[in-house]
Amino acid sequence: MISAENVTVTRAGRKLIDNVGLDLEPGRFTVVIGPNGAGKSTLMKVISGEMKPDTGFVSYHGASVDLCQPVDLARRRAVLPQATQLAFPFTALEIVRMGAVAQGALNPTEQARQALSRVGLRGFESRPYPSLSGGEQQRVQFARALAQVPQPVADGVPRALFLDEPTASLDLGHQISVLEIARDFADAGGIVLAILHDLNLAAEFADHLVVLNHGRVVAEGACLETVNDEIIASVYGIAGAVGRIPAAHIPYVLPQSRHR
Amino acid sequence: MMKALAMPFRPAEDGDRTRKGIVVLLLLAAVLFVACLLSLGIGPTGVDLHDLWIYATGSGASLSTQERVILEAVRLPRTALGLLVGAGLAVSGAMMQGLFRNPLADPGIVGVTSGAGLAAVAAIVLGNGILAPVAMVLGNQFLPLMAFFGGLFNTWMLYLIATRDGRTSTTTLILSGIAIGALSAALMGLMIVMADDRQLRDITFWSLGSLGGATFGRVFSILPFIGAVIVIIPFVARGLDALVLGDAAAFHMGIPVQRLKKIVIVAVAAACGSTVAVAGSIGFVGIVVPHLLRLVMGPSHRFLLPGSALGGGALLLIADCVARTVAAPAELPIGVVTALFGAPVFLFLLLGKNGITMRDMP
Amino acid sequence: MGSSFTFRGLFAAVLLGASLAAGVASASDKGNPEAKRIVSIGGTITEILYALGAEDRIVARDSTSFYPDAATSKPDVGYMRALSAEGILGQKPDLILMEEGSGPPPVIEILKASEVPMVVIPTPPKADLIGRKIRDVGAAVGLSDKAEALAVKTEEGLKKLAADVAKIPGPKKKVLFVLSLTNNRVMAGGADTEAGAVIEMAGGVNAAPTINGYKPLADEGVIAAKPDVVLSMSRGDHALTPEQVFATPSMQTTPAAANKALVTMDGLLLLGFGPRTPDAARSLAAQIYPGAIN
Numbered sequence: 001m002i003s004a005e006n007v008t009v010t011r012a013g014r015k016l017i018d019n020v021g022l023d024l025e026p027g028r029f030t031v032v033i034g035p036n037g038a039g040k041s042t043l044m045k046v047i048s049g050e051m052k053p054d055t056g057f058v059s060y061h062g063a064s065v066d067l068c069q070p071v072d073l074a075r076r077r078a079v080l081p082q083a084t085q086l087a088f089p090f091t092a093l094e095i096v097r098m099g100a101v102a103q104g105a106l107n108p109t110e111q112a113r114q115a116l117s118r119v120g121l122r123g124f125e126s127r128p129y130p131s132l133s134g135g136e137q138q139r140v141q142f143a144r145a146l147a148q149v150p151q152p153v154a155d156g157v158p159r160a161l162f163l164d165e166p167t168a169s170l171d172l173g174h175q176i177s178v179l180e181i182a183r184d185f186a187d188a189g190g191i192v193l194a195i196l197h198d199l200n201l202a203a204e205f206a207d208h209l210v211v212l213n214h215g216r217v218v219a220e221g222a223c224l225e226t227v228n229d230e231i232i233a234s235v236y237g238i239a240g241a242v243g244r245i246p247a248a249h250i251p252y253v254l255p256q257s258r259h260r
Numbered sequence: 261m262m263k264a265l266a267m268p269f270r271p272a273e274d275g276d277r278t279r280k281g282i283v284v285l286l287l288l289a290a291v292l293f294v295a296c297l298l299s300l301g302i303g304p305t306g307v308d309l310h311d312l313w314i315y316a317t318g319s320g321a322s323l324s325t326q327e328r329v330i331l332e333a334v335r336l337p338r339t340a341l342g343l344l345v346g347a348g349l350a351v352s353g354a355m356m357q358g359l360f361r362n363p364l365a366d367p368g369i370v371g372v373t374s375g376a377g378l379a380a381v382a383a384i385v386l387g388n389g390i391l392a393p394v395a396m397v398l399g400n401q402f403l404p405l406m407a408f409f410g411g412l413f414n415t416w417m418l419y420l421i422a423t424r425d426g427r428t429s430t431t432t433l434i435l436s437g438i439a440i441g442a443l444s445a446a447l448m449g450l451m452i453v454m455a456d457d458r459q460l461r462d463i464t465f466w467s468l469g470s471l472g473g474a475t476f477g478r479v480f481s482i483l484p485f486i487g488a489v490i491v492i493i494p495f496v497a498r499g500l501d502a503l504v505l506g507d508a509a510a511f512h513m514g515i516p517v518q519r520l521k522k523i524v525i526v527a528v529a530a531a532c533g534s535t536v537a538v539a540g541s542i543g544f545v546g547i548v549v550p551h552l553l554r555l556v557m558g559p560s561h562r563f564l565l566p567g568s569a570l571g572g573g574a575l576l577l578i579a580d581c582v583a584r585t586v587a588a589p590a591e592l593p594i595g596v597v598t599a600l601f602g603a604p605v606f607l608f609l610l611l612g613k614n615g616i617t618m619r620d621m622p
Numbered sequence: 623m624g625s626s627f628t629f630r631g632l633f634a635a636v637l638l639g640a641s642l643a644a645g646v647a648s649a650s651d652k653g654n655p656e657a658k659r660i661v662s663i664g665g666t667i668t669e670i671l672y673a674l675g676a677e678d679r680i681v682a683r684d685s686t687s688f689y690p691d692a693a694t695s696k697p698d699v700g701y702m703r704a705l706s707a708e709g710i711l712g713q714k715p716d717l718i719l720m721e722e723g724s725g726p727p728p729v730i731e732i733l734k735a736s737e738v739p740m741v742v743i744p745t746p747p748k749a750d751l752i753g754r755k756i757r758d759v760g761a762a763v764g765l766s767d768k769a770e771a772l773a774v775k776t777e778e779g780l781k782k783l784a785a786d787v788a789k790i791p792g793p794k795k796k797v798l799f800v801l802s803l804t805n806n807r808v809m810a811g812g813a814d815t816e817a818g819a820v821i822e823m824a825g826g827v828n829a830a831p832t833i834n835g836y837k838p839l840a841d842e843g844v845i846a847a848k849p850d851v852v853l854s855m856s857r858g859d860h861a862l863t864p865e866q867v868f869a870t871p872s873m874q875t876t877p878a879a880a881n882k883a884l885v886t887m888d889g890l891l892l893l894g895f896g897p898r899t900p901d902a903a904r905s906l907a908a909q910i911y912p913g914a915i916n
Contacts, residue, residue, distance in 0.1 A: 074514025
């Protein structure tokens with residue numbers, strides 16, 4: 001289990017995260033939602049070990065994250081960043097391979113190929129990354145994260161996937177397939193933490209939903225309890241949108257209603 | 261193998277450039293070997309490879325004193341120096357480009373060249389004045405030592421400015437590098453104003469670079485620093501690859517980012533400081549060689565860094581051959597040759613049809 | 623243990639130093655009277671060799687050797703402080719004659735190690751040492767007799783000049799030597815320069831005695847110097863014109879500007895301390911004090 005306790009991050013006098021506590025349990029898909037500036041990315045940076053909080057601490061299976069070497073942390077969790085600029089034209093395979101190498105794989109190139117297949121990018125191995133579309137680039141990054149933690153549970157220790165807006169540049173079909181891969185990861189015993197901005201997808205995939213606003217947790221729990229008119233209105237400023245069908249002349253597409 | 265070579269500017273079909281990387285490295289090693297032979301066998305005295313063979317196979321007694329002196333005191337140390345300087349400059353350039361995620365970065369960014377230049381000018385101008393006692397004691401080593409420590413000092417200053425809470429910000433490093441470079445240039449200008457005619461000529465020749473002063477003493481004095489920057493290649497290659505995705509992503513993949521930056525900056529500063537100290541300032545090698553190699557073998561540092569060492573050594577040796585034969589019996593400063601060839605090659609690459617297209621550059 | 627180590631180290635250093643010094647002394651003493659392939663480094667060395675009639679024995683020269691004109695047709699081994707060891711050795715010399723201050727030092731070391739006879743001629747900018755320079759060159763190439771004659775002639779020329787100059791009536795004129803005038807910045811010849819020495823030989827007074835060497839002179843320094851005459855070098859076809867010189871703001875108020883007193887002479891002739899120096903100084907004196915000397 002990965003826990004954050006009493007975490008506060010202050011920058012320039014403003015509290016980006018205010019006394020937040022969060023437990024990430026294995027086998028559970030945790031989703032964080034909230035408006036822009038709520039502190040979601042900051043929280044993920046703290047939990048992933050990238051940023052040191054001003055107060056509070058983060059522990060991985062009991063051990064404080066401060067004491068972990070980057071190499072060991074890399075074996076336990078992989079992070080999918082929000083956006084990545086690339087200065088040099090690596091191929092898709094080379095980028096995914098970096099994730100496999102971070103895992104310490106003995107055959108990183110082969111692992112990388114498999115990861116690319118999993119995200120549906122078989123055949124894209126030799127494409128230079130800068131020549132890919134935004135969505136394809138995002139999926140390559142996801143493959144890199146998967147290559148870094150190929151097994152949800154290894155040596156009895158659950159591994160973690162941290163996804164920062166993994167669906168940002170993807171079309172609906174790919175959004176769903178990415179989240180389904182993450183879902184499988186959690187089902188197999190891994191830890192998943194995702195920041196999503198699409199409330200419908202969050203509602204479908206989250207086992208545990210955390211609503212963040214102004215750096216504080218305003219609601220936490222199962223989707224049915226947290227996604228309701230009150231909370232959505234207070235956080236997003238939109239009233240009466242939960243569970244209601246729009247006016248007759250407006251069609252609605254609910255990905256979570258799709259055929260499986 | 262021919263298929264791998266046939267498409268030099270596109271990756272292999274399966275996306276894995278390992279095989280091509282190895283092939284290119286082997287080719288570069290061969291080119292370097294040939295360049296060494298050229299450097300050892302070409303020169304205005306007519307001592308050639310045949311004489312080298314005689315010398316190497318132990319029947320050196322049959323060579324005249326002068327032929328032996330040419331081989332031992334001119335050709336061999338010069339070849340060794342050219343190889344080390346070229347390798348050091350090219351690897352440093354490649355590492356800087358990886359560290360700063362920018363193909364135009366060169367080792368000068370960390371302030372080494374401006375610091376070394378300032379110290380060298382100070383040595384030339386003040387060597388008969390305020391610094392005369394030091395100059396007397398150190399003799400021929402005065403200028404190289406000044407240049408070396410000047411380079412390191414500047415880098416140290418820069419590093420201190422750009423590092424807060426143990427984190428080195430690359431942006432701050434670049435910006436403060438510009439500031440310190442400007443300060444160094446201003447101080448240099450001040451000393452140039454104080455300089456007399458002879459000193460001005462010395463400064464000019466120094467700043468154009470030359471391998472003409474090569475001795476085995478100099479070769480051994482830079483060997484540890486160039487050796488250091490090459491020895492760390494296997495340790496930093498993976499980190500520099502990961503760094504291309506950003507400091508955060510590199511950290512997430514297990515790279516100790518701050519430690520990597522520190523190691524690379526120190527190694528590059530030492531290597532470049534030492535090359536500037538013994539050979540003056542030689543430009544273009546640090547940018548052109550890694551860039552050319554990236555086009556051929558891809559940006560992965562596993563192959564780029566060793567390739568740069570081989571290619572840089574070869575390039576400098578060939579440039580040196582040109583420098584000492586074109587204007588014989590005089591010598592062109594080698595910095596002039598590298599710039600004269602480097603710039604057009606660079607432009608050709610950028611503009612030619614096999615060159616970088618907008619799609620490939622961010 | 624420690625003290626014996628440092629004692630041994632010191633002893634070794636002294637030995638090394640002594641052997642190096644001995645090496646240096648022996649190398650620079652050797653000339654080669656039979657030399658047929660001489661590499662001549664330094665403008666006046668080349669000039670002296672030509673004056674001694676040894677021009678056919680010269681096989682290469684450096685870039686500062688451009689008198690006489692014939693010398694420029696010989697191969698050029700580069701600037702005398704940026705020589706190429708192999709370039710010089712490639713000329714297969716049997717004697718290398720170089721002015722003191724040639725370099726860079728590692729190249730000189732290599733040349734020494736090559737066992738080609740090498741003589742370093744000291745060249746301080748003093749008129750009374752010209753004779754010694756000529757004799758040194760002559761001794762190195764086995765032409766001591768001719769060198770003696772030339773040296774004596776030169777020394778007499780200098781003596782006669784000194785006597786004639788002493789007879790020039792009136793106060794001594796202040797002469798400002800201008801090495802270059804780029805961007806209206808005056809690079810002047812100061813106290814211990816060849817220019818300063820020649821000016822004195824010609825009966826003038828150096829207008830910039832407070833600076834050492836060839837250094838830039840601030841505008842106010844130029845005005846304070848109050849030169850009566852401005853002396854500048856020509857090189858080939860390039861020479862400063864009076865218009866250029868006296869248009870410079872700092873020069874406009876000088877006494878020299880009032881008389882448009884600009885003297886231009888060939889650089890090597892003027893500043894190279896060699897056999898032509900008595901004539902050069904006499905010519906300078908004649909231009910500084912028109913009509914007072916022939």
